[in-house]
Amino acid sequence: MGLGRKHVLYDLWVDDASLLKQVDAWREILLAAAKGSGATIIDYQFHQFSPHGVTGFLLLAESHISVHTWPEEGLAALDIFTCGPMDTNFIIARLRERFKPCRERLTTVNRGIFDGFDNKR
């Protein structure tokens, strides 16, 4: 149990929300960051909402990366879920460089670790 399944929940806020609206920018940033982190990309999907807002997903051999943006709030909510040796800090660093968040909330959850509740009685 617990073979290093790390799930990073990363919410970031920016003053200039224009980048949050651009699906092409997100695709490019996340593909490059994933490759640089050592991840193996199996597939990906990105979607531009109307009038704005982006959602995207990278299916990885190591699990996944996802993003959802709410430009009207200057908010992007990212997930980086990995069970392998990929470098999640590399991805966070690339996002910080690109977006220069004015605020952020970063939480790491260890997935697949049992800590109590048991349906067997």
Place this chain on the structure above:
Amino acid sequence: MGLGRKHVLYDLWVDDASLLKQVDAWREILLAAAKGSGATIIDYQFHQFSPHGVTGFLLLAESHISVHTWPEEGLAALDIFTCGPMDTNFIIARLRERFKPCRERLTTVNRGIFDGFDNKR
């Protein structure tokens, strides 16, 4: 801020891991559960790993659903991320009916709510 962006992290363990290996079963279960929950499915991708293990993703108008399985540990790790009116409890109930987990770990995180750290100084 905080327009009900709910992110459910659901890890479940089963005694009989055979279902965890079947990509077709996961596709069918999650598409049906998402539709029944009131979600709008934009796209989806599922992948069968060799020799076993499944990863899958549903891109929703409301955000996303993902699954990763480790049959060798009897484990499936699911995410249900929604910013809309979809019924996440409906999805959990369908998964419990189908998999009858012997153990589970269920956590809900409210995403996009700022609670302290500010990069502005």
